[in-house]
Amino acid sequence: MSIEVTGVTRFFGSTRAVWQMDMSVPAGTVTGLVGPNGAGKTTLLLMLAALLAPDAGSIRVEGLDPVTRPREVHRAVGWMPDSFGTWDSLTCTEILLTFAAAQGLDRTTSAQQADEMLSAVHLDELARTPARVLSRGQKQRLGLARALVHHPQVLLLDEPAAGMDPRSRADLRVLLRDLAASGVTVLVSSHILPELEQMVDGVIFMARGQAVTPPSPGRPGPDDRSSCEGPHNADGGGPPRPPGGPVRPQPIRRVWRMQALDAQRLADWAASAPVHAVVSDDDAARLAVPDEATAAHVLREALDAGVDVVSFAPAGGSLEEIYLSMEGERR
Ligand SMILES: Nc1ncnc2c1ncn2[C@@H]1O[C@H](COP(=O)(O)OP(=O)(O)OP(=O)(O)O)[C@@H](O)[C@H]1O
Ligand SMILES: [Mg+2]
Known part of the structure; x- marks a missing residue:
């Protein structure tokens, strides 16, 4: 695991910002950190980045303890x-x-890296411009370049897409996927759930300072398990805590939407489809499709069964649906 958080607690005065948090994040993945305002996401990320000390518990980032080895964590x-x-x-x-200099890079490497990162975030034309004249989105992109300038092993991003234009957001998604493919661990908080859903391997949900497993929203899925049966906290007041050790990122069970010329034929086929399927009011079938290989298989089966498929694509919105089922966690 690249990030391990065990029993981490942080108070601000009497406010319990993070409370007995347990989670682990595997290396080389993109993980979303999702939760309502005040859930403790920023506080957690600051502690992982060795910018804020926990009151209790233990954190390991790439095996390093941010409390005792902050300099090394800043480099990682x-x-x-x-x-x-x-x-x-x-x-x-x-x-x-x-x-880059503060991270110990020599002058030549720093200069190369600065150029490379500015062009990665398409700010090369503004390289010699004082940062004060940058727009909000441009500042965000400069912040991303700064986070990457020393080739970190772990990337922690707090609401990175806020203020970015659609092209920059699309670039960000590709960049984060590429970084994960090269072994970097990415943990990204965001409220823009449809977009987050497109780039993450899994999601950790936070509410009231803890990692929580959301209740099942009843979306289609062959192995749909209600995940709300975890024990409640010892103090009885917190959200349900999942059983069995730290929370790991949960894969998003994706829903694909299929439409056909003949709605009745589609509905007949959906009743015995190879994956769980429900036909919605708009005559489209919503199918639980875990990956693209399964999507290709399902499509072939439908066509072989004589269904005149006119569209078949990820429906999106699964993450938002899960989130909204957690609405009671807002504070
Ligand atoms: N520096 C601070 N001083 C006092 N209270 C703080 C401080 N930072 C955070 N808090 C409190 O801790 C709690 C968690 O805040 P945090 O910023 O971590 O939430 P968040 O999940 O990042 O929310 P958002 O989605 O709005 O960014 C909130 O109740 C907040 O008011
Ligand atoms: Mg925040």
């Missing part, structure tokens, strides 16, 4: 805060050079 981790406070008089390049 790229941190992108939700709003990037720039040093106003410095240019984009100068900001990246300053940061």
